[in-house]
Amino acid sequence: MAERDDPGIIGRRVQQLRTERGLTQKQLAEGAYTPAYVSTLEAGRVRPSEEALRHIAARLGVAYEELATGRPAHLATDLRLRLTDAQRTLATGGAEAAAEQYAVLLAEAEAHGLDDECATALLGLGECALESGDLVAGRLRFEQAEKRLADKPLPSRVPALRGRAVAHYLAGELRYACYLLESALDELNRTGLHDPSALVLLYGSVIGPYMDMGAHARAAQAAEFALALAPQVQDPALVARMHRSVARTLLAEGRVAEADASLGKAAELYRQLQISTELANCHWMRGYLHAQNGELERAENELREAQAILVDKRATLYTSQVVVELADVLHRRGKSEEAAGLLHDVLEDLSSERGAVHSAAAHRLLGIIAEDARDTETAEEHYVRAMSLLERAGAAGDLADLCRMLGDLLRRTGRVEAALNAYRTGLGHRTTPGTTTLGPAPAHPPL
CATH class of the missing domain: 1.25.40 (Serine Threonine Protein Phosphatase 5, Tetratricopeptide repeat)
Known part of the structure; x- marks a missing residue:
């Protein structure tokens, strides 16, 4: 039986509708019930059966659902x-x-x-x-x-929980994002709520925070589970999103052809579904893939395509993140002045609370550009700012690499003790990657 309001509310609704139609209680009851029953019902002293409500609804000329719940039919x-x-x-x-x-x-x-x-x-x-x-x-x-x-049940709550985790992730709160996603995965798998769509959504979403934290082993395992569960998922948009996330772990493992194939599957699905933001993300990832593979012209073309789509959609945060990747490619192609201009513009839209990891990447690249121009003071300022952002975000792998870069800069300028401190800090982050500081891994799905 459909959810219904309490007898008092139903009674008042019946009385109002009867009065509006100019019917007496006797006329409303005709054929099946007594005027006394209608009077008791309108007073809210009896809980009407579904049969009684359907009879009265027909006499009043309204749908049963509208009479029982107050909601218009359909x-x-x-x-x-x-x-x-x-x-x-x-x-x-x-x-x-x-x-x-x-x-x-x-x-x-x-x-x-x-x-x-x-x-x-x-x-x-x-x-x-x-x-x-x-x-x-x-x-x-x-x-x-x-x-x-x-x-x-938890599977129904997973999209909202995942959205909250992504908001924390984009804000640079990597560890908390992992905690939210891992907790949900653990509960789903331990309690037997093995909903494939919910699991694939969570596994695909946790890959990004894992990778940024340097927890590559967990990212690879999440990708493995997502790929294994994907054939059981009916939603093509969810499958496409999973392929886009998995491509990042494949690329990190040096499996460039497989990563490109995964992105190709995702992009084709997004074209069919006409989901432009996610299609832009595929161009973005393909640009990153080509850049990692040394194909800088192809990388620039893919990233500019992603940028154009996101600008058209006014997706400001995602646009800023893509521009950081584009600036890196432009710098590597010898277009450092254009790259620096893009980065300075982007830093107006990024902050420690809004795109912290990409804000750090922008400062890091500006530091490299400054070093190339022999402006060591400006380079050091950008590196220190980037380190502060990465420390707050818990991006251990990137932070260790940046400590090495800062150490090299300090050593070249004769500050050996400061350089040693930077190297030691970097080694500390290298020896405590995200895999050892996230706590126990969540329970596995039955595959």
Whole structure:
């Protein structure tokens, strides 16, 4: 039986509708019930059966659902269709337009007490906020969605939890993002809630924080589990996202052809689905892949394609992150002046709370460019700023490499003791990679 309001509310609703239609209690009861029964029902002193409500609904000319819950007939179905439209707007259009749609739908769902639809709208608003770069608002929306779904099984709550973790990750809070994702994975696997879609979403999402923390072994294992579970997943967008994440671990292992193939699968799916932000992310990753492989012209073309898509979508934070990668390629191609200009512009949009890892990468590259120009003082300033950002984020692998670069700079300028301190700091981060500081790995899925 569908969820219904309490007898008092139903009674008042029946009385209002009967009065609006000019019917007496006797006329409403005709054919099956007595006027006394209708009077008792309207007073809220009896809980009407479904059969009684269906009879009264027919006499009043309204749908049973509307009489029992106060919601217009097919409201939930209509809302779900419009939520799908909003999702399409976000995928193919822009976050601002989608956010407007989601806000209207959220208000309607709240007005009629539709928690599932409220949660879906909140998830959409969270994704819009992430795309616009408003990480605090995004995190709040995902938290609100989790509260709406508090009574649901964990697999139903995973998209909201994952969204919250991504917001923390983008803010540079790598360890907490890992904690959220690993906790959910552990609970799903230990309690037997082996929902393939939920697991693939979590495994694909935890790869990025693992890689940035230097926990490459865990990233590789997460990719292995995601690939094994993917055939059981029906959502092509989720499969595409998984392939994009997995490509990063393949590239780290030197499996360039496999990484490129994985990105190719993802890009083709995103083209078919017309999901432009994720398609931009595929171009971004392909640019990174070509750069790592020394194919700098191809890398620049891919990254500029990603930048153009993201600028068109006004995805400011993602655009800034791509520009950092593009600047690196431009510098390596001898276009250091253009690269430095891009980086200075980007640093206005990045901070320790908003894209900390990429902000550190921008400072690191500006330091390298300054070193090339023999401006050691400016180079040191950028390296120290980058180290501060990476320490806050817990990006151990990048931090160790940066300590080495700073040490080399200090040694060349004759500050041997300071250089030794920088090297020691770097060695400390090398000997405590993320795999040993994250705690026990989450339980494995049954494969």
